[in-house]
Amino acid sequence: MKTTATAERVTTTTALKAKIEPRLNSCAVCKGEHTIFQCEQFLRATPDERWSLCSKRGLCYHCLYKGHLANRCSRRKPCGEAGCTLNHHRLLLQPGTKEMTPMRDQIAAESHRIVEDGKTPDHAVLLAKSKTRKNILLQTANAFIKNEDGECQMVMCLLDTGCQLLLVRKKIANQLGLKGHPEHVKLTRLGDSCGQHKRLQRVKFRLKDVRNNRKGLSMEALCVPTICK
Numbered sequence: 001m002k003t004t005a006t007a008e009r010v011t012t013t014t015a016l017k018a019k020i021e022p023r024l025n026s027c028a029v030c031k032g033e034h035t036i037f038q039c040e041q042f043l044r045a046t047p048d049e050r051w052s053l054c055s056k057r058g059l060c061y062h063c064l065y066k067g068h069l070a071n072r073c074s075r076r077k078p079c080g081e082a083g084c085t086l087n088h089h090r091l092l093l094q095p096g097t098k099e100m101t102p103m104r105d106q107i108a109a110e111s112h113r114i115v116e117d118g119k120t121p122d123h124a125v126l127l128a129k130s131k132t133r134k135n136i137l138l139q140t141a142n143a144f145i146k147n148e149d150g151e152c153q154m155v156m157c158l159l160d161t162g163c164q165l166l167l168v169r170k171k172i173a174n175q176l177g178l179k180g181h182p183e184h185v186k187l188t189r190l191g192d193s194c195g196q197h198k199r200l201q202r203v204k205f206r207l208k209d210v211r212n213n214r215k216g217l218s219m220e221a222l223c224v225p226t227i228c229k
Contacts, residue, residue: 178203
């Protein structure tokens with residue numbers, strides 16, 4: 001009886017192991033039979049592309065695994081590569097440059113890119129927009145948005161010199177657990193003389209240059225579901 005029980009346990013363990021291993025070795029990026037750390041597609045990608053892949057696949061920015069939020073990751077620690085003190089995986093490190101410019105100068109110096117109506121990136125912070133008939137010309141720049149706990153996420157900043165409010169997508173604020181307080185505001189769109197009264201959350205965060213480890217700018221913004229329609 002003991003031998004049989006032992007044999008049954010071994011068989012059960014072996015069967016269980018055979019079922020679990022393929023799932024553990026399944027790449028979240030290409031679905032291949034390897035980990036993300038062995039994925040040629042991920043390793044060939046630029047840092048910007050890796051951040052984008054993590055966002056699309058729902059991967060934690062600290063450990064590159066799925067199933068939990070970044071602010072609850074047990075492997076959370078500073079990058080450490082090239083002296084980087086930001087909390088993210090070392091494979092997401094943005095290369096530094098010899099000549100660094102302040103965040104505001106970086107945003108102003110970025111070239112214009114065309115973003116079609118209704119296709120604003122999910123991770124967007126409104127900072128510029130000017131309308132044309134078919135498209136919205138947006139002056140853009142990538143940056144890190146950082147919460148009080150040091151958690152950060154890459155976002156695309158949209159610079160609008162005519163906007164009187166700083167806006168951030170509610171999705172980003174929730175993912176980073178940004179803290180703040182509710183506020184009653186009146187939002188008026190171009191051509192709308194009446195506007196709309198809304199109760200929005202005003203949150204605090206820090207906006208950092210992706211190219212260096214400077215402290216960045218302390219900011220407050222109102223949370224909205226979408227920025228451009």
